[in-house]
Amino acid sequence: MEDPAAAPALFELRITADKGAGLFALQDIPRGTRITAEDPILVLPPDTALTDYHLHFERMTPDQHNRFSELASVDYTIKPTLMQSIRQRLQAKYSGSALDSAVADCVKMYRIFKTNSVDMGMSGSLGAGIFPLYSRMNHSCRRNVHNTYNETIGKETIHAIRDIKAGEELVTSYIHSSVLTYEDRQETLHKRWGFECRCEACEDPKFEESEQRRQRLQRLGKGIAVYERNDRFLTHFAGQPVPRDDADVLSWWEECVRLFKEEGMVGYNLSAAYRRCSQYALKLGHGAKALAYARKELEIERVCMGDETDHLKEGMEGAKFWIEHLGKLSEQDAVIDRMNQKREGKEDKKAAKKAAKKAAKSKQ
Numbered sequence: 001m002e003d004p005a006a007a008p009a010l011f012e013l014r015i016t017a018d019k020g021a022g023l024f025a026l027q028d029i030p031r032g033t034r035i036t037a038e039d040p041i042l043v044l045p046p047d048t049a050l051t052d053y054h055l056h057f058e059r060m061t062p063d064q065h066n067r068f069s070e071l072a073s074v075d076y077t078i079k080p081t082l083m084q085s086i087r088q089r090l091q092a093k094y095s096g097s098a099l100d101s102a103v104a105d106c107v108k109m110y111r112i113f114k115t116n117s118v119d120m121g122m123s124g125s126l127g128a129g130i131f132p133l134y135s136r137m138n139h140s141c142r143r144n145v146h147n148t149y150n151e152t153i154g155k156e157t158i159h160a161i162r163d164i165k166a167g168e169e170l171v172t173s174y175i176h177s178s179v180l181t182y183e184d185r186q187e188t189l190h191k192r193w194g195f196e197c198r199c200e201a202c203e204d205p206k207f208e209e210s211e212q213r214r215q216r217l218q219r220l221g222k223g224i225a226v227y228e229r230n231d232r233f234l235t236h237f238a239g240q241p242v243p244r245d246d247a248d249v250l251s252w253w254e255e256c257v258r259l260f261k262e263e264g265m266v267g268y269n270l271s272a273a274y275r276r277c278s279q280y281a282l283k284l285g286h287g288a289k290a291l292a293y294a295r296k297e298l299e300i301e302r303v304c305m306g307d308e309t310d311h312l313k314e315g316m317e318g319a320k321f322w323i324e325h326l327g328k329l330s331e332q333d334a335v336i337d338r339m340n341q342k343r344e345g346k347e348d349k350k351a352a353k354k355a356a357k358k359a360a361k362s363k364q
Contacts, residue, residue, distance in 0.1 A: 010035050011170055013136055019195075020072055022138045022169050029164040032303040035145065037155040040129030041067055043120065044113070048127075051085040053113065054106045067132050073111040074194045083107070115193065118156060120149040131156040139193070140171035141185055141201035146267040146304040147172050151311035159304055161267045171199070178260075178269040179217040182207070201264075213263045220252050220259075250280040271300035275322065287330060294323045 010033070011023045029035065041064040044056055060068060087103050094102045113128075116135040120126035126149070134147055134156055147158045164170065175188055182202060189197050204210050219240055226234050227243045235242050243249045253276045260270045274297035282290040298319035301309065312318030316325050 029160045033160045035158045038131045042130040045127045057109045073115045139174045140199040142264045143173045152308040253277045
């Protein structure tokens with residue numbers, strides 16, 4: 001894949017009227033384009049204590065410190081106990097007004113980090129990092145890019161998940177759950193990042209249709225989750241419809257695929273839905289259908305991440321590894337079929353000989 005650093009500039013930083021800084025396309029960007037692949041300027045290991053943040057801040061180079069300090073932050077409330085712990089930690093190096101300045105700087109850095117940090121690895125298994133370009137991107141509940149930390153290349157990548165026109169803002173989603181309704185999204189965004197969202201989805205003239213799709217997606221997800229628990233008590237008291245069997249579950253996931261597309265959610269959530277369709281098709285013995293869905297998953301995965309997915313080999317998380325698994329199953333099935341055909345052929349010959357002998361005896 002072409003190195004974004006060597007390609008003509010695809011975007012630029014602009015100051016918006018109501019959202020601060022943002023990234024805007026300088027040219028038409030086709031779906032699947034890797035817009036950037038970025039190294040972190042700061043990484044905090046998993047489970048880093050809040051009182052140890054300053055140790056990592058102090059290790060940044062002057063350039064990294066400047067780039068970090070330029071990022072926006074939310075004015076999170078700092079608990080008095082945390083403030084006291086920070087002050088106690090810094091007393092070994094500072095005193096008087098210098099200590100007050102060091103504490104204030106540490107609090108500022110903490111707020112910037114909490115506002116802009118990105119999980120690295122599955123559920124933050126590799127820590128959390130700061131990626132300045134990504135941090136300049138604004139939120140939309142109907143994103144046009146997908147961002148992910150790609151462990152194979154060690155970079156945060158941003159890909160266009162639909163065609164983006166020149167002059168259009170590049171927007172991602174700050175919210176992990178893709179099917180939250182309007183009120184839940186607004187509450188989450190205000191609590192975590194301190195703003196009211198007025199994106200394309202939130203201001204959609206067909207707002208009610210969008211809400212109905214998202215509510216339906218939530219119900220489908222909850223019903224499938226209850227079914228997969230395989231608990232008759234939970235099923236009885238679910239308070240909503242639950243699939244009756246695996247065939248039902250497959251049809252529900254197929255409905256999720258349709259709803260995701262209608263809602264413009266054409267990124268990794270759609271890829272995950274295709275995987276579930278593939279898995280249930282396989283359980284039902286529909287090998288060709290399972291493979292067809294797996295190939296659709298792979299197409300979305302490449303759009304969202306590119307081809308460097310070796311880190312997704314374990315557990316067949318990556319689509320290409322799932323497809324390889326399906327291919328092996330097909331080969332095994334073919335071997336079994338050939339063995340069955342040979343056995344049936346031998347049995348047919350034996351039956352024919354037996355019938356011939358019986359016919360010969362009856363003529364005598």
